Amino acid sequence: MKSIFSTVVVCLLLTGTYAQPPESYYDNTVGESGYQLKTTLYNIIKGHKEKTYGQLWACFDLTDMKGDTLWDMYSFPPLVGKPNPYYYGYQVTQCGTYKMEGDCYNREHSFPASWFGATKNKKPKPMYTDLFHIYPTDGYVNSKRSNYPFGNADKTELYASQNGSKLGYSSTNKELGKDIIVFEPIDEYKGDFARTYFYMATRYQDKIASWNTNSLYAGQVLDGTDTTVYQQWYLDLLLGWHKKDPVSQKEVDRNNAVYLIQNNRNPFIDSANFVQRIWGN
Template identity: 50%
Template sequence: MKKYVLVTFFNFITILVFTQIPNGYYDNAQGKYGQELRVALYNIIKTNVTTISYDQLWDAYPRTDKKPNGKVWDIYSDIPNGTPPYEYTFFADQCGNYTGEGVCYNREHTVPKSWFNEASPMYSDLFHVLPTDGYVNSMRSNHPYGKVGNATWTSENGSKLGSSATSGYSGTVFEPIDSFKGDVARIYFYMATRYMDKIANWTGESFQNSDLSSWAKNLFLQWHQLDPVSSKERKRNDSVYVIQHNRNPFVDHPEWVNDIWGPSASINNYDFIAYLYTTSDAINVNFVNTFDNLTIKLFSIQGQLIYDAEINNSNNFIIPITFNQGVYILTIYNDQNIYTEKIVIE
C-alpha cells in the first residue's frame, strides 16, 4: 500500500484523544495563553475538588494505578515493553518494613512532602502521590528530579540517583527512566498550576516564587516533549477525576504546556534544521551543520517508541517508513537543541 506523509508543526496541532473530559470543563481556558491561561486553569482545577485522606490513597490506587495484568503500576520498577524485576499485588504488598527493592510498595510524593510541610491538600493529592517501591522511594528521599551525571545508585529498572547534569542545578537529583519522564513532567506542571497560590511558601529546588524554577521548567519542558502523553496517563486522569473531581489539564491538552511555559520557539529550535521532507518510503532530515550526539526518536500517538537512533558527525539522516498508517511524533535533540514535529502517515 502506498503511504503518503504529511508533516505539520506539532505545536500548532491539537492531538485528538478520546478521554472522558466533561463537556464544558475547559471552556474558560479557551483562547488564552501564558499566565492568563495558567490562572484560568488554576480556577478550573481548584473548584469543587474532593480531598481524600492519606489513608484513602491505598483504596484509590487499584482504580488509578492498575496495570493490565492487575498489578500495581509502579514507575520506579516497571519496564514498558519489557519484564519488570518485580511486581506488587494491591493491599497484600503494602509496606511495612523493607531493606531493599522488591519487598513492598508505599506512597511516593513526587513533589516531596517536606517541601510543603505535609500540608493538605497537597499531602494526599492523587495526581502526584503515586504507588512506588518503598526502597526506591526512600533512596530518592526529597531530592528533586533531574538528569543524573554520575550515578551513585541505580534501581533495578534503571532509575538513577546521583549528581546533577542538569544546567542550573548542581545538587543530587533522581532520574526516572525515559518512559516515565513525561509523566513526571506533567505532574509538576499540574502542581505548579493547581497550587500556584501556595508555591511561594514551599521549599525545594524545583520551585521558585510562585512557579517552577528556571532549571526545572527547562528540564520538564524537555521531558514533556521527549515522552508524549500515554494511554496510561489518560486512563489515570479519568480515574482520578472520578475520585477527586478535577483533572490534569496537561494530560488532556499537552499543547498548553508550551502555551504557558514556552513560548514554543524556546522549545523547538527550527534554526538547526535545514529542511525535512518525506517520500513514500522514508523520512529525510537535513541539518544546517554537522552535529554530534544527536538523538532521534519517533513515537506513536499512544506513546510507544517506534524508532530510536543516535547520530554522530553527520548533517542528515533517514528513517525508513516500515510502520503502519497513523500519527507519529518525531523528536530530535541534544544538549543544546530540541525539535519536535507531528507526522501523519496516510
C-alpha cells in the same frame, strides 16, 4: 467481589460520575495564553474532593493497576534481560519495612511532601493526599529517591533500580553554581512526571510561591513565584521531558480514574498544548 466493591465505595463516594470531562470543562480557556491561562486552569481544577491518606491504598486499585499488579514507575519494567522481581497485589504488599527492592510498595509524593511543608505532625491539605502527584512505588527505591529533585543524573551515578531509574549528580543546572543530587526516572515516564509538576504549579498556585523556603531541595527547584513557579534550569528540564515523552494511554486512563475520585483533572494530560501556551516562551 467484596474487595472490588469496597474499593469503589471508598474511592467513588461523593465524586463525579463522568470518566471524561464535560464538553464545557475547558471552555473558559479559549483564546487565553500565558499566566492568564494558568489562572483560568487553576479556577477549573481547584477545590477537588479530598480523600484521607489511608484511603489512597484503595484508590490505587482504580488508578494504577497493570494487569493484576500495581504499576510502579520507579521499578517497572525491569531492564532487558532481567527478570521482573515484583508483584504488588492490591493491598497485599504495602510498606511496612523493607530491606531491598521488591519487598513492598508505598504512597510516593512525587512532589515531595517536605517541599510543601509537611512534617511528622503536620500534613497540609489538600496537597498531602492529592492523587495527581501520589503514585504507588517500590519502598526501597523511594527511600533512595528521598526528597531529591527529579533531574538528569548525568555526572556521577550513586544508585540504579531494576528498571534503570537512578540517583546521581546532575551538572545541567549551571545557574545554581554547583552540581546537585537528583533522581532520574526512565525515559518512558519522564513526561508523566513533568506533567505532574505542571499540574502542581497550577493546582496550588495560590500557595506555591512560599514553598521554596520549606527545604533545601525545594529551594533548588522553586523560584518563589506563582507564575513561572520553577527556576529556569528546572523549567527547561520539565519542558524537555514533556516534549520527548508525549502523553501515553497510561496517563489518559489514570487521569480519567482520578477524575472519578477527586472530580478534577490534570489539564496537561487532556491537552499537552496547555504547557506550550503557558510556559513555552
